[in-house]
Amino acid sequence: MKLIDGYTEEMRESIEKVEKTRAERMKKSYPALTMEEREEVLNKYHPDYKPDKKRAVRVGPNKGEVAPHEVVDLLEAYPLITAKDVDLKTIDYDVDLLIIGGGGAGTVAALWANDNGISAENILMATKLRHGDANSMMAQGGIQAADTPEDSPARHYLDVIGGGHFANKPELVEALVKDAPFILKWHEELGVIYDKDENGNYIERPGGGTSRFRLHSAKDYTGMEIMRVIRDEFRNRQIPVLEFTPAVELLKDESGNVAGAVLFNMETEQYYTVRAKATVLATGGFGRLHIQQFPTTNHYGATADGLVMAYRAGAKLRDLDTVQYHPTGAAYPEQIVGLLITEKVRGMGAQPVDKNGDLFVFPMEPRDVEAASFIKRCADGKCVQTPTGMHGIWLDSPMIEEIEGEGAIRKNLDAMYRMYKRFGIDMTKDPILVFPTLHYQNGGVEIDASAQTSIPGLFAGGEVEGGVHGKNRLMGNSLLDYNVFGRRAGISAAQWASKRSKPGKLSLAHVDSFVKELEKAKIPPERRSPMLLPEYRGEKVLARMLDIL
Amino acid sequence: MSKEKENDMKMITVYIMGKAYKVPFGLTIMKAMEYAGYRFIRGSGCRAGFCGACATVYRRKGEYKLRTALACQTTVEDGMYLAQLPFVPSNRKEYDIEELDPKKNVLSEYYPEINRCVSCNTCTKACPQELQVMDYIQASIRGDYKLVTSLSFDCIQCGLCVVRCPAEITHYHVAQLARRLYGKYYSPVPQHLLDRLKEIEEGKFDSEIEELKKMDAKKLEEVYVARDIQKIPRGEVAGE
Numbered sequence: 023m024k025l026i027d028g029y030t031e032e033m034r035e036s037i038e039k040v041e042k043t044r045a046e047r048m049k050k051s052y053p054a055l056t057m058e059e060r061e062e063v064l065n066k067y068h069p070d071y072k073p074d075k076k077r078a079v080r081v082g083p084n085k086g087e088v089a090p091h092e093v094v095d096l097l098e099a100y101p102l103i104t105a106k107d108v109d110l111k112t113i114d115y116d117v118d119l120l121i122i123g124g125g126g127a128g129t130v131a132a133l134w135a136n137d138n139g140i141s142a143e144n145i146l147m148a149t150k151l152r153h154g155d156a157n158s159m160m161a162q163g164g165i166q167a168a169d170t171p172e173d174s175p176a177r178h179y180l181d182v183i184g185g186g187h188f189a190n191k192p193e194l195v196e197a198l199v200k201d202a203p204f205i206l207k208w209h210e211e212l213g214v215i216y217d218k219d220e221n222g223n224y225i226e227r228p229g230g231g232t233s234r235f236r237l238h239s240a241k242d243y244t245g246m247e248i249m250r251v252i253r254d255e256f257r258n259r260q261i262p263v264l265e266f267t268p269a270v271e272l273l274k275d276e277s278g279n280v281a282g283a284v285l286f287n288m289e290t291e292q293y294y295t296v297r298a299k300a301t302v303l304a305t306g307g308f309g310r311l312h313i314q315q316f317p318t319t320n321h322y323g324a325t326a327d328g329l330v331m332a333y334r335a336g337a338k339l340r341d342l343d344t345v346q347y348h349p350t351g352a353a354y355p356e357q358i359v360g361l362l363i364t365e366k367v368r369g370m371g372a373q374p375v376d377k378n379g380d381l382f383v384f385p386m387e388p389r390d391v392e393a394a395s396f397i398k399r400c401a402d403g404k405c406v407q408t409p410t411g412m413h414g415i416w417l418d419s420p421m422i423e424e425i426e427g428e429g430a431i432r433k434n435l436d437a438m439y440r441m442y443k444r445f446g447i448d449m450t451k452d453p454i455l456v457f458p459t460l461h462y463q464n465g466g467v468e469i470d471a472s473a474q475t476s477i478p479g480l481f482a483g484g485e486v487e488g489g490v491h492g493k494n495r496l497m498g499n500s501l502l503d504y505n506v507f508g509r510r511a512g513i514s515a516a517q518w519a520s521k522r523s524k525p526g527k528l529s530l531a532h533v534d535s536f537v538k539e540l541e542k543a544k545i546p547p548e549r550r551s552p553m554l555l556p557e558y559r560g561e562k563v564l565a566r567m568l569d570i571l
Numbered sequence: 572m573s574k575e576k577e578n579d580m581k582m583i584t585v586y587i588m589g590k591a592y593k594v595p596f597g598l599t600i601m602k603a604m605e606y607a608g609y610r611f612i613r614g615s616g617c618r619a620g621f622c623g624a625c626a627t628v629y630r631r632k633g634e635y636k637l638r639t640a641l642a643c644q645t646t647v648e649d650g651m652y653l654a655q656l657p658f659v660p661s662n663r664k665e666y667d668i669e670e671l672d673p674k675k676n677v678l679s680e681y682y683p684e685i686n687r688c689v690s691c692n693t694c695t696k697a698c699p700q701e702l703q704v705m706d707y708i709q710a711s712i713r714g715d716y717k718l719v720t721s722l723s724f725d726c727i728q729c730g731l732c733v734v735r736c737p738a739e740i741t742h743y744h745v746a747q748l749a750r751r752l753y754g755k756y757y758s759p760v761p762q763h764l765l766d767r768l769k770e771i772e773e774g775k776f777d778s779e780i781e782e783l784k785k786m787d788a789k790k791l792e793e794v795y796v797a798r799d800i801q802k803i804p805r806g807e808v809a810g811e
Contacts, residue, residue: 155624169767172801174779204768211755245621441620559606560606
């Protein structure tokens with residue numbers, strides 16, 4: 023196959039059309055959809071709105087509620103271990119606070135628990151991959167905080183709840199928007215570096231569905247910059263961490279409080295018993311489940327383990343019927359299919375255009391609406407097709423250099439530039455091809471404003487928890503979410519732990535009764551969860567790349 | 572995979588830790604290893620070039636040179652000999668950011684080995700992000716936090732520089748310390764953020780948010796739709 027600067031001849035023909043319409047488009051605006059029009063395009067084209075792709079869960083606290091098949095499969099699966107497999111009388115780690123998950127939320131929770139009286143040696147972090155291997159590390163675009171005179175937390179509140187289809191839990195949205203400026207200040211004190219102008223003020227950009235420019239970024243490495251710094255601080259405090267050792271089941275004490283977990287060392291294949299006065303769940307989301315066969319932006323470990331464990335322990339889940347598909351995942355070249363193209367590319371002026379070079383959508387709709395509009399355009403036959411049969415919309419990245427001057431892409435979007443350059447494409451000169459990709463778990467384990475779940479002793483922060491984003495999260499609110507609720511979880515867990523003595527007898531009885539419920543519902547024991555790692559061996563690494571529309 | 576299907580696909584041979592496997596042309600190193608049957612525990616993190624978990628050392632058949640790459644961001648080539656770094660046992664110093672005196676050369680104090688840099692540039696050649704690693708080590712020796720920050724900002728901390736360095740420098744830890752010093756002590760908190768924090772503390776927005784929290788869905792939607800939207804520059808206006 024002959025490639026000219028990374029693209030096929032057919033794609034080059036389409037790029038010529040994009041270039042032809044560029045000058046005219048630069049002057050043009052495209053109307054945002056009305057609420058009715060939003061509903062229409064969502065109903066017809068958004069993957070969430072296909073009823074056959076979901077089913078009701080038959081057991082547990084959310085019995086009767088629907089979620090994607092891939093999620094229900096895990097919720098209705100049998101456990102990896104039962105009481106017979108582990109010796110709960112031998113306590114391997116005895117701590118005040120167990121943090122499950124080593125991404126952003128877990129790290130923030132540890133720091134704030136430490137600040138609130140739990141000494142480092144009384145904290146244990148257990149994580150499936152390395153500390154910091156998480157979606158937190160991969161977030162590119164930025165973090166929202168209403169900190170300019172023309173903006174306000176109330177306005178941020180309105181944007182969040184409107185973007186979430188008014189299904190959000192109000193007390194959580196309030197916490198999110200009111201804590202946001204404080205989180206930025208905390209980051210500054212730790213030494214996180216955000217983009218600032220020559221006067222030292224933040225450079226703030228728009229995001230989809232935001233009515234003010236309030237997106238703060240660190241080039242397009244925002245998530246990495248925050249994660250590196252908080253992890254560095256965590257290491258300075260010498261808080262113990264067990265890597266490659268995920269939790270596989272929560273433990274309870276005699277009074278039904280969560281009292282630790284069973285961990286599994288994936289390298290030595292040994293189980294460890296952890297007793298803890300308080301437990302913070304910070305395991306992230308379900309982005310590696312390839313819901314409806316979509317490719318994903320998510321890290322390797324995003325397999326919904328926390329949802330499964332919490333559900334067996336009796337925690338109420340919410341808003342799991344919706345999935346966030348990011349409008350702009352890479353659709354070409356093959357090696358990077360599904361990877362995130364930050365919303366900041368659109369925020370800086372790149373328009374989404376079809377194969378004829380026509381602009382067909384307001385570039386900054388909320389993510390679900392923008393994604394559905396892209397899919398509609400492809401259904402209308404106006405998409406570019408790649409050599410492997412993927413469909414895509416052009417994101418006219420060279421516009422950024424025309425608008426903000428030569429070098430703007432290297433200065434603000436270096437990760438994107440670097441990724442495309444590795445595969446032979448120069449996004450400063452040519453547009454890039456995108457299509458919606460699986461991105462975020464909108465819902466999760468229900469919490470209150472103090473990050474307490476419905477089970478005593480269990481707190482949650484970050485993507486694993488639900489309620490704050492309703493049915494659709496806005497850009498720049500996930501980094502904010504894990505900081506706000508990771509912090510609240512750490513503080514609440516510290517307060518809870520300081521008031522309690524060591525838990526008594528540890529038990530997996532809740533898992534046994536969950537198994538009985540599965541048997542009663544006549545669910546065959548063919549599936550096990552938590553999944554821990556996705557299966558990509560052999561052809562499985564290929565299949566998903568080829569089957570999308 | 573069936574023979575038929577394999578015939579349709581161009582297959583190449585790679586040597587994973589010395590063992591030969593046939594894999595489809597065009598995959599990343601990471602996907603090629605999975606295709607060959609490996610299931611990663613270590614060596615796979617974000618799979619998108621941001622986390623540094625998949626640092627890879629490889630050699631091309633017929634060459635003597637050892638090359639470095641990220642397995643998730645590099646296309647596999649015929650005849651590649653591949654090995655991954657499971658872990659880099661590099662020296663990291665603990666410190667209290669509040670207690671440091673940025674006016675001194677903190678970098679040289681905590682990591683005196685930077686002064687052993689022989690300017691061989693091996694670190695720069697090893698960097699999969701193509702950063703000017705040696706230049707930022709030289710800047711570290713001078714205590715130039717700002718330059719270290721800008722040269723090292725895109726560092727993903729994979730550790731390939733460290734394992735190649737003949738002077739035993741732990742570049743990415745030095746850079747992390749420099750960036751935190753620069754961020755904390757030389758990039759002040761914007762006044763508009765401090766003003767907003769004061770307003771929040773004084774409860775300036777409480778009643779407005781309280782009102783929104785109590786609003787029924789219909790009214791809330793009206794208020795949402797009616798809110799004015801800041802103009803996106805370049806003449807594109809929402810709602811027009």
